Amino acid sequence: MTPDDLASTVDAETALAHAPPGHKDELRLWLRLLTCTTLVEGEIRTRLRRHFDTTLPRFDLMAALERAKDGMTLGEVSRRMMVSNGNVTGLASRLEAEGLVERRAQPGDRRVQRLRLTAKGRREFARQSAAHEAWIAELLDGLAPEERATLFRLLGRAKLSVRAALTNEETP
Amino acid sequence: MTPDDLASTVDAETALAHAPPGHKDELRLWLRLLTCTTLVEGEIRTRLRRHFDTTLPRFDLMAALERAKDGMTLGEVSRRMMVSNGNVTGLASRLEAEGLVERRAQPGDRRVQRLRLTAKGRREFARQSAAHEAWIAELLDGLAPEERATLFRLLGRAKLSVRAALTNEETP
DNA sequence: GGGAAATCCTTGAAGCCTAAACTAATAGGG
DNA sequence: CCCTATTAGTTTAGGCTTCAAGGATTTCCC
CATH class of the missing domain: 1.20.5 (Single alpha-helices involved in coiled-coils or other helix-helix interfaces)
Known part of the structure; x- marks a missing residue:
């Protein structure tokens, strides 16, 4: 889908506009909320791909790790990102394969994998993060x-x- | 992920709360928007699965078709749902296989597939739609x-x- | 100590999603 | 009429996502 498609779309919320009023206010509110999020998210996805050849989930995972000096366990990341455990496992593996993130055993509990950014990961994320913040500011300007x-x-x-x-x- | 995980999550936006203020206002706004949407969307997904054994994209596609007496082309659906063309192709095929939706050729333009709800699809959607609306109202109560x-x-x-x-x- | 329960993570199956390449059909301009 | 551009839809490769099941480890509690 191109930006043009997005911009000219008659979205679900707009399509509901002529429905009998009063009854579906919450629904309309929800659809508008969803439309806003989808618009922004889609654009951010596109730009992350174009500018940094990465994806939003990758970016989000790195963002979660960025502030954690000692890394985070996979479970912590999963709760922060509000996604399933299995999801984080795969995401972390791909980022690890690219050298952006490293798994490290947690001393004292052999169930736990602690995840942290590598130096390369920190460098990459710094670039992406600055652009990301500017994009958001632009969209909400x-x-x-x-x-x-x-x-x-x-x-x-x-x-x-x-x-x-x-x-x-x-x-x- | 259980609802409990969701409810107890320290989400990304909350995690940013102690950052230097003033500078990242738009970012914070965006993260909060995203958190709200994710919370609602996740819950709706879970309930659609539990109560109707269906998914949000299926529901959205049927919702798009519901008001279209003469059906919609795949392209129209794709723009309405703000998803890619190929996505709709697969989604429509799965719903068609379940007998909820039917493809019909458009007279006069052999490129176009017109999509519409079957009688069974209308019945199913009516049930799902009523529940969905109540759920949204409940969450935003x-x-x-x-x-x-x-x-x-x-x-x-x-x-x-x-x-x-x-x-x-x-x-x- | 030892067994049951809980926790952490991984795996596998199925579905969702996109971008890009492709086929088929239509439309426009010479 | 043809040639080109456009449009509609499908396909493919790869990644994202969930749920459910399972393995490993730790904790609880008797």
């Missing part, structure tokens, strides 16, 4: 600072709402 | 109506911002 602040706050409220619904569900 | 309205409006602004950035990029 059309919002006024106070709009961004309000949006940030409301998304925080939304996150709370979802997490609350999820934890209630566990203990019915 | 923690927001007050005026919060939802503001969030909806600001996400609209965000969408505009991103689309504007994307169309500018095409013509530099």
Whole structure:
């Protein structure tokens, strides 16, 4: 899919616009949220590929590791990235094969693999990260600072709402 | 990944919270947006699987078709769903194999495959759709109506911002 | 100590997804 | 009419993702 396709798309949320109002407000909100995320994510994916020949999951994994001086266990990474364990295993293996990340045994617990960036990985991530941040700023440039602040706050409220619904569900 | 993992996760956005402020506001906003979407999407995926033994992409494709009395071409579906052409081909084939969707030739243009829900597909989707809408309402229940309205409006602004950035990029 | 339960990670099967190359068909301009 | 460009859809290779099952290790607790 080209950027042009993206830009001219009548997305799912827009397609719902003529539905009877009042009833599906939450649904419309969700679809708009999803559309925003998909638009940004797709563009970031494309640019990561074009500029750095990498992928968003790779970038995300390296971003998670970047601040962890002593590395992270695969389980920690998996929780941070909100993906499955098996997913991280494969991702880490590919990054390891490229020399960007290294596995290291954890002294004292032989079940645990500790993951950390290599020097090469840190160099690569520094370049990617700077570009990534600029891209995001570019894409969200059309919002006024106070709009961004309000949006940030409301998304925080939304996150709370979802997490609350999820934890209630566990203990019915 | 269990819902518990999700709920207890220190996500990427939270992990960034102690970074020097002011500089990475857009990035933080983006990460929060992504976290919200990921949380909701993951839960919807899980429930679709558990309750209906289906997937989100299948559901989305059927949702796109539901309003189209005369069906949609694969290309239209691909633009609506913001996914690649090849993706829709495979998705449609799987749904067709399950008897939920049918391909039909378009009179007058032999390149075009028109896709539509079968009667069985409409029945299935009606059940799934009702549940889906209730799930979304449940997850976003923690927001007050005026919060939802503001969030909806600001996400609209965000969408505009991103689309504007994307169309500018095409013509530099 | 020893056995059951929990934790960490990996593996395998199946589906999702993209980019790029390809086929087939249509449209436009000489 | 042909030649070219465009459009619709499929295919292929490779990567991402989940779920479920399983192996290894540790922890708990009697």
